[in-house]
Amino acid sequence: MNHCHLLDIEFAYNGQIQSITPVLLQDERETVLVDCGYPDFTPLLEKALLQNGVTFDSITRLIVTHHDMDHIGSLAELKRKYPQIEIIAHEREVPHIDGTKKSLRLEQAESTFDKLPDEAKPHAEQFIRFLRSMEPVPVDRTVSSGERLPWCGGIDIVHTPGHMPGHISLYLASAKTLIAGDAVVIEQGKLNIANPQYTLDLDEAIGSVQRLLDYDMEQLICYHGGLFSGNAKEALMDLLRQYKP
Template structure:
């Protein structure tokens, strides 16, 4: 039996309440976690998994949609605690996850630092130090667009760049479900582009949303917003129309 579990994790970050939604995919042979939150999130992940009668120890694979801090923060700790977990990421993301290239979000923060006001610089410095503290982890397997993992009756890798160059989304064929990562988010009940001011290539991000229309989707799960309640195709068309106007 194939299942997917939404691991809604509520927490406070910079004084604001936030929720992220990693996903657990389960079949007879595998337990796959998609993204793993900020650093020190293992207890929160364990608590969320336990709500679905699952445990982190049972995870066999961990798919990383991209290398932002809220998606890979606990990756190294998970791999250290459970070395049997196979880490999977897009081939373009692997060098950043493994630490052989500087995090693109860190490059972005450093390049804009001098243009900030004096009042903003202390917060930016704190953010830069936080990004520098993200622990790298080895990627066991790289994937590319169109590749199909045999788990859970088929998981198709969709390259959805824009937010990050190697960002991927996952299409679950059997349930016609898309795990979007940060390709899209839910804001006030509508699909939107994640943090446009931090999206590295807005044109690519819109083209990635356009690419999603090629898939027969009945559900879409966003890392920020959870399960979308509505007509997915219509919502994607509306999002594209908003940015093309």
């Protein structure tokens, strides 16, 4: 039997309570984690896993949707602590995860720094230091668009660029479930583009929302917002109408 568990993790950040939703996929042989939070989130992940009767010792794979720090922050620590875990990412994300190339989010932050008002620069400097502190991690397996991973009833790789060039979403045909990563987020009960002002290519991000409509989904899971309540396809079309009137 295949299982899909949402790991709802709440935490304090910049004086506010925030949340992320990594996803746990299971079948008789494999236990797959999708994304792993900020640095030092291992204890929070371990607690969330235990609530679902799972420990990290049983995790076999970890799929990274993209290399933003809230998705890969704990990756290096987890790989050291649980070396059996196979790290999986899209081929375009790999050099930014393994340190061969600079983080694209860091490039973006550095390139826009001089244009910021003076009052915003201290926070930006802190953000840049944070990004520079991210520890590189070797990727064990690369995936590409349209590939199907043979676990948990089949995990289809859906290339959804825009937020990041190598961003992927995952489609579970057996459960009619789409794991969107940051392709879309839930804000006040509605779907939106994740941080459109920081999206590396907004046109591509809009095209990725359109691509999600190709999939027969009964459930849509967002990393920021969790499980969407309502008709996901209608909500995606409403979102597209905001950007394509």
